[in-house]
Amino acid sequence: MQLLKHFASLTLHPKNAQELKDLILQLAVQGKLTANWRKENPDIENASILLERIQVKKAKLIREKKIPKEKPFPKIDTITVRYTLPKKWIWCNLGESIVLFSGRDLTPNEYSDSELKYPYLTGASQIKKDNIILSRWTNIPKVISILGDVLVSVKGTIGKTVINKIGEIHIARQIMALRTYDWIEIKFLKLFADSYLSQLQDASNGIIPGISREHLLYAEFPLPPIEEQKEIVRVVEILFKEIEQLDQLTVERIALKNDYVSSALQQLTTQNSQKEWQSLQPHFKDFFTEKSTIKKLRETVLQLAVQGKLTADWRTKNKDFDPASELLKRIQKEKAQLIKDKKVKKESPLPAITKEEIPYELPEGWVWCRFGDLITFLNGYAFKSSTYVPTSDYQIIRLGNVKDDNFLINTKEAYVPSSVGEVNLDYQIFKDDILTTLTGTKNRRDYCFTCLVKPEHLEQKVLLLNQRVGCIRVIDKSASELINKFLKSDIILNQLFETETGTANQGNIGSTAFKNLVFPLPPLEEQKAIVEKVNALVGLCDALEQEVAQSKGYSEQLMQSVLREVFNKK
Incomplete structure (x- = not known):
């Protein structure tokens, strides 16, 4: 029948196998699978x-x-x-x-x-x-x-x-x-x-x-008729068997790609990445055809960035720059002045970094530091929902506003009147702040999302930080974009989730966990190169995801086309 010629295309995505089976069942009970059989057996x-x-x-x-x-x-x-x-x-x-x-x-x-x-x-x-x-x-x-x-x-x-x-x-x-x-x-x-x-x-x-x-x-x-019932069963069993065989091939194909991708990305993060990266790039469109593999690619890009492996070429071409140790001294001096001027609160001294805490060797010019050396951390205020009003100039930023790299300013809206907002300006959010969620499902790692506050977020409202949302305020604002990206890497997230506390179901990450992070700081000039490289590669991931979506859309259109062909055929 006409459906068979489309099987290979329709089973490119695993979930299509069940959709095809459901379609075949519908065709079977309508007698559309046995039209030729009836012509050959008119006397039943x-x-x-x-x-x-x-x-x-x-x-x-x-x-x-x-x-x-x-x-x-x-x-x-x-x-x-x-x-x-x-x-x-x-x-x-x-x-x-x-x-x-x-x-x-x-x-x-x-x-x-x-x-x-x-x-x-x-x-x-x-x-x-x-x-x-x-x-x-x-x-x-x-x-x-x-x-x-x-x-x-x-x-x-x-x-x-x-x-x-x-x-x-x-x-x-x-x-x-x-x-x-x-x-x-x-x-x-x-x-x-x-x-x-x-x-x-x-x-x-x-x-x-x-x-x-x-x-x-x-x-x-x-x-x-009873004879046709038996023929319908026979045809359905043949079609189901073919679908299952094609589906198994799809599963095996995806598994092989996943294995290759996992192996290649593992080599990128553990070995001399330049050679592996060059060998992998020509095959991006061939191997990154599933959301799962593109997700792995995103994670690897961030890991390579945090390790300094994305900018190895940049360092060979740019020798004359100040090391990150000098940048760190300047940031620490600036933070000390802010404390002296009472613009930020004095904090407890951060512990020295031990040899056991250092996960890998940094490139030349980089330095390990405590994250608290680079930032101040603001916990949100427990605004009472009883004070909320339909709208005002003071919007409360809650957990639902912060998604992974998305600041959803126009959803999950909550406002407080001026009388409440004006007395809580200590919790105001500013440009280049990094917001992070501090609460989620325990052991699920479905929180610690971070997003960067941009000028367009602040055009109409004064934004105030609610409880369980943290605000990371970078001392050197020029590093905010890089730090926001580094905070999404597994190298950083693993440290944070090792400190997870909470109840049986709810997990929490506290401000102390952020301040104590062992953080890899690149030189200022290299930070810009890293951000450009990550943005380019994340853009590639976005394009690959769009191609996957288009391929899925084509598959769904083909399914609908087959449905119309089958059901409208006289």
């Missing part, structure tokens, strides 16, 4: 005769009290159904062609983790692809599922299905069993259930998501 029995036969057999089972009596099913309006069925198919309620059994929960004293007579299926977590993972058993003789039932999860996780290949199983109320008594091809019934349930998520209700018996019993069921 009409599905209406099959349904009549099923009704006779169900009536007999009811008389024999083997299944409960059913309420009359509503007549399906064939005018309002979603699509037209092929000839010899028929619409019916699913409940007209199967028998539905609801599960029943057992009390803890009725089951055991030790193997007893009957397996006990308690929920969707025990359904793994086409298998049931047994973990509990019972001796209760009222078995609700038998060999050949299609089991469906209907509470909590909705829509997991599996064919019972074990035998007698007790099922909990989170599970329902669809039984055909050999009236319908069991794999076709499962195929329909998978297609129907994937579109039924919005129908779930209650605190715990769930669907009712009526959702299944009154489902509009496109019933094909």
Whole structure:
């Protein structure tokens, strides 16, 4: 069929495999996979005769009290159904062609983790692809599922299905069993259930998501002749197998690229980087085709910057510059004067850097220092939400305003009146300040975001720092952009997160952790070269991410094109 020629393109992204499977299920239950088969087999029995036969057999089972009596099913309006069925198919309620059994929960004293007579299926977590993972058993003789039932999860996780290949199983109320008594091809019934349930998520209700018996019993069921059911199953299994093979190739391709990228980037950060960098650059577009690898590239760029490896060429061409040790002395002198002038508060002396704290050898002209030598640190004020007003000239900067390298000044807005703002100007934010979040999920490293305050952020409002947001104020303002970039590197972040405190769920980083950072300071002239280099390479990462997004967009457009081609084809 036409869909097959697009498989290789549509499986370039791993999540497309499931989308393709869902599409194939929809095509299958509409009879679009077996159009040629029907032309070659015109003499098959009409599905209406099959349904009549099923009704006779169900009536007999009811008389024999083997299944409960059913309420009359509503007549399906064939005018309002979603699509037209092929000839010899028929619409019916699913409940007209199967028998539905609801599960029943057992009390803890009725089951055991030790193997007893009957397996006990308690929920969707025990359904793994086409298998049931047994973990509990019972001796209760009222078995609700038998060999050949299609089991469906209907509470909590909705829509997991599996064919019972074990035998007698007790099922909990989170599970329902669809039984055909050999009236319908069991794999076709499962195929329909998978297609129907994937579109039924919005129908779930209650605190715990769930669907009712009526959702299944009154489902509009496109019933094909029994011979065509078998052919549909055969075709679907072939297509699924091909998708899985192509998907595995995609996974392997991505894994190989990730391995190569990881190895190359590791060499960049641990060896003489210039040679490795030159060999990697021609392959950027070939190997950095996933968000994960581009993320690694960004991280490596920052690590190379912090190690001085991005500017090795610059140093060979620029010998005549003052070493960073001279810059550090000047900054320390300037900070001491600010303290003397009472423009900043006097701080406790910082500890000397020990040999054990130094993670690597710096390039010539660089120097290790405590971060507190370079900055002052301002903790935010605990503004009370009861003082907030709809708008004013004083905006409170909270955690939600600070994202990684993004200062979201026009979102998460909160204001205080002038009477509150004017008395809290000690917490005012200025140009070239570096803001950082100090609180997040513990052990997740989803905070310590930093962003640089730029002139455009200060055009209309006075910005005041709220609690759990820190402000890093660099003594030498010209270094603010470089420091903001260095603070995003793993070399710096690892030091910060080693000091993480907090509760079981909430992690905190304090101002002392920032001040005590062991920080690599480059010479002033080289700082500018580093910033230019990082900006260029980050720009490259942005371009690569845009190409990935465009490739993904193309894949999605192709999927939609295939959908239109398939569904609009007469």
